[in-house]
Amino acid sequence: MKRRTRRQKLAFFTFGVFLLVLAIFPWQFWVALQEELRLLEGDHHYVSIRYLLPVYVSADRDGILSLNGKPVSGSGSRISLRSPVRFSAERLGSVNLEFRLFGVIPLRQLTVNVLPETRLVPGGHSIGIKLHSEGVLVVGHHQVQGRDRTASPAKEAGIEVGDVILAIDGTLLQDANQVAEIIRERSVRKQALPFKIKRNKQIFTVNVRPLMCQETKQPRIGLYVRDSAAGVGTLTFYEPKTGIYGALGHVINDIDTNQPIETRDGQIVNADIVSIKAAKRGHPGEKTGVFQEGSDIAGTIEKNCAFGIFGRLQKIMPVPGEYGEAIPIALIPQVRTGRAEILTVLEGTTIERFEVEIQKVYRQSHPGDKGMIIEITDERLLEETGGIIQGMSGSPIIQDGRLVGAVTHVFVNDPKRGYGIFIEWMISESGILEETFIKAPPDGCFFFG
Secondary structure, three states: OHHHHHHHHHHHHHHHHHHHHHHHOOOHHHHHOOOEEEEEOOOEEEEOOOEEEEEEEEEOOOOOEEEOOEEOOOOOEEEEEOOOEEEEEOOOEEEEEEEEEOOOEEEEEEEEEEEOOOEEEEOOOEEEEEEEEEEEEEEEEOOEEOOOOEEOHHHHOOOOOOOEEEEEOOEEOOOOHHHHHHHHHHOOOOOOEEEEEEEOOEEEEEEEOOEEOOOOOOEEOOEEEEEEEEEEEEEEEEOOOOOEEEEOOOOOEOOOOOOEOOEEEEEEEEEEEEEEEOOEOOEOOEEEEEEEOOOOEEEEOOEEEOOEEEEEEEEEOOOOOOOOOOEEEOOHHHOOOEEEEEEEEOOEOOEEEEEEEEEEEOOOOOOOOOOEEEEEOOHHHHHHHOOOOEOOOOOEEEEOOEEEEEEEEEEOOEEEEEEEEEHHHHHHHHOHHHHHHOOOOOOOOOOEO
16 A cells, blocks of 8 residues: 555656646747748747746847847846747847746757848749750660660660760760760770769769661660750749849759759740640649740749749840739748739730638748648639649749749649748749849849830
């Protein structure tokens, strides 16, 4: 009986200690506060932690941030967490905060970056995308019928689909036509040719011995290669002073290998939408556009990454329905569930506005192209397209007068719904902040009609 009583007392004591730890250590800090927070200069952000014990916060730099109206300094100050804490961005810069329980026990470290207010012109324009890869991309193998055997010499040498051929026999490749020319000219003098290969981030050399094709009477290595890709997408934004733009909101992959295309250079031009294939459950739809080179839009492609394509516009002319003026962006804490609108083209070059609903917002602390879930609610858009379709990627999302993101992916089995990327991540890849606020914008590089 006494042994059971002791066990019960020990159990109650252990449970009491557990409750005490829960009460003393504010786990809410790890849920409510990420490792990094971005604010626009002059903006406020509220965080609800709701904790009764006293917490002290100190900063490694003065004057950048205030909490509940009081400047945060290196000496530290006590804050109340019983009601939501208001973070106020006082001036540009970065500050590291440290939260301590009773001023002694470390709880959380937080970096707050105060960014300048950024205004961008929303896009919605349909663009034709022409992308040239670094080297030539291997998209398949084929068998060469030789005199004594049938084989793919390139495959035997270890060249795989998805590899990039950078050079053959020391000659850098600029287009796919060079491959056949070099093999034809140099295989007469050499039994095997060195191929410089890039696979993921590794670069190596393999020797390939061409096989004389009995059908064409030409040396062949049994490869299908491609040096470019083309398609239709949507312009998300541009910065009016520098001409820097962002589009698509996701990476461009090669259609055969499904690998990101490593860009050598590229162009965007105006695309005239001539037809729409509506989406159905399990079958994504698409826009069909005709490239209009030398017309309303012209720009370079300098980057193809997980958050879209980026470059610089050289020309952009007015089109019907365009926004036409720069509006403020929204950082992640400012995006909410609820009504919004997207800008996109259904016919010709006219930009139209359509209602959507932001159903879910993921409070991402690290960049990702799936930051929110949106649903098309506009009846006309649903009737015309069935929902989100190919070619709509990059369509800007606007909420409360701010540019919040872009359409990126469709749910194939529910085309009314899909993902959007936060504009914050696209801007961080575009180089706008560095060029606009660190360097002076170049003169004479951008033309507006």
